[in-house]
Amino acid sequence: MWLYLLGLLGAAFVLIAAGLALRGGGGSRIAADGGLLADRGSSYGKAFGLSRWLTTVDHKDIGLLYIALGVVAGLWGGVDAMMIRTELATPPTDVWDTRTYNELFTTHGITMLFLFVTPVFTGIANYFIPLLVDADDMAFPRINAIAFWLLPPSLVFIRAGLVTEVLAKVLEAFGVVVEALFALEPPGIGWTLYTPMSIEALNPQIDVFLLGLHLSGIATTIGAINIIVTIFTERGEEVGWENLDILSWALLTMSGLILFSFPVLGSVLVMLLMDRNFGTTFFLAEGGGALLYQHLFWFFGHPEVYVIVLPAFGLISFMLPRLVGRRLFGFKFLVYSTLAIGVLSFGVWAHHMFATGMDPRIRGSFMAVSIAIAVPSAVKVFNWIATLWYSRIRLSAPAIFLLGGIAVFIVGGVTGVFLASVPVDMVFHGTYYVVGHFHLILMGIIPFTMFAASYYWYPLLTGRMYDPRLARIQAVLTVVGGFVAFVPMLVVGADGLPRRYAQYPPEYALLNQVSTLGAYLIGAGVVLWVYNVFQSLRVGPEVEDADVWNLKETGQFSREWQWFERRLEQRRGEPSDDD
Amino acid sequence: MALADENRTRRVLGAIAGGVAGMAAMSIAFALLEVETRYEVGIFAGIARFVMVPGNLALGFLVFVLFGAIVWPLLFVFVEEHIPGGPDPGRRGLAFATVLWVLFMLTAAGNVTGATLLIYATLTLVGHLAYGFILGAVYGHVRPDFSLAEVRERRNPR
Ligand code: HEM
């Protein structure tokens, strides 16, 4: 058995080596020049097949790789979510035991935040920023590739418990028992990894998991630096700060937030690892204490929620006017509000800690800033609604998603303002109300805008058109599912049901079942989306006119579509194209 | 199945290739699900019941793979013309796999009940649909007398 595996591994290495040798053998060596591509244009002369994807430094390919990895992680985290909701379909703990339940919500949260949302948005940034700012590629193409390739190993590290167990089970079926592979269990300590629990838990997988998380943080930071440098230094002649598009502004702010918050997460994780393994006492009573951990974690954690929501805002502001045939209302204020959120988001972290017994004066100041941060968010909502005023709303699938997203965000945002008020938070902290609040935003707006973007740019990404009817069905199903799944959580939470328990009193059964139904609706929507994406790749009609969304009519035929138009023309001119 | 002789081999081989690809996807997904759901849905025990060797997981899985890779694809080739959803074999594969899933649920679900049944049915349905779609798509790709251009739809944006 082991020989067989070793043989397989050896064969794989030989193949890779052969591929690399073939590629390198072309005579054109690339000099070490700090990441600039010495001797070729942006997207021509690529390798073919698998080695194209393994060795690419083209921003579009890397973007697609990011998106693919994000989708895989998202589906995985989605299965976790379905399992959570299945457990909660009935009041007692009858499907999975409490330990498994704890593992589920931990891996669900971490997978979604770090391995789904951030990679997908980084992928979108990679694909579209160079097109939108008229750059040849990202500023550091090879560092870009490195940043991506750090993610698959961090995915494996973070979810190692399951991967090793599958391996162990497969080996066991062939009669080989490897005890070590069974030792890693998925962590069950919540995505916030609060001390002292995260220090005391014995499960060795937690260490692997922390390393994986650290790795993903490094990857994210590298990617952010690349985005910042690209927007600052690689803009084409016609793209100045005054006409930089709204999506690039959002992604630039996101990258700034990453740059200042992820290093803090990195330090926290290292300190946690040291506390777990080397007897340091950063987060024990004698050292800084559990409160220090919470401060550091949320100093990262709150900016993180804006890291993942700002690109979604940017996508709405970018696509909405184009889909409803009207200019974006108050462009400047949307940019200012984005920057304001970026700055303010570093001053609100302790609103996650109101219930810890901090000094009331500190609580008061954090409450004030937290309520203030709602203002720029409200400015955005106002501008979106003003954009819709007198517009021609056509209910295409992306438009349904964007309108649904705005509606959900209003509910999610307003509940956040309530939570920012200390007395309200003292009651609701630790209940399902909080889960409802952040899911209305996290599930509502973020995947909704991603779905919208996937349809909006599907013709550009694939050269084919998706199935619009199926897409509309998916959009309605998902938006309805979102409300059905998360509004009941606000209700049970306001009634006092605590979060993070596998069982609950029977009087909450009905609302929880409604919520589970919503989750399954969302799941059905995701299946339709996957089908539409793959089936349209096969049978979707080829796009002949680059102006799929009638953007020329309103003068919004932006750079990425112009690039697409050039490409279509090229392809018509010379049938043997590169890809 | 009225087939010209030169086509028959390629159609059969195409179907088997599709079956192997579909089975590969489905078994990886099932293995992950089985662990992810902490053995609570008992997919492999169900599979063993499905192929009539209850209790023997290894043998059951082997028979399951053989069926998925060879027997169902051959059946698919024979009945293809009568499956709704055509002419695209990918969509026909979906319909075909749905029937298989119903059979699977009738035999394999065993004594799974309540909320567990909910997720069991959902996840195995998705697995079967993926299997059927891959089976049909690969088969259509290999089949010499079928061209995707026939089924490409004319769609308007939106
Ligand atoms: C209008 C702006 C917002 C305000 C005033 C706000 C306020 C709050 C407050 C006070 C809490 C702590 C509740 C508690 O634990 O007792 C909270 C939790 C949370 N919020 Fe927000 N929020 C806002 C927007 C957002 C956005 C845009 C996101 C994500 C994209 C988000 C995601 C979260 C998450 C994930 C938690 C829970 C963290 C946890 O304990 O696991 N919030 N929010």
Ligand SMILES: [Cu+2]
């Ligand atoms: Cu916060």
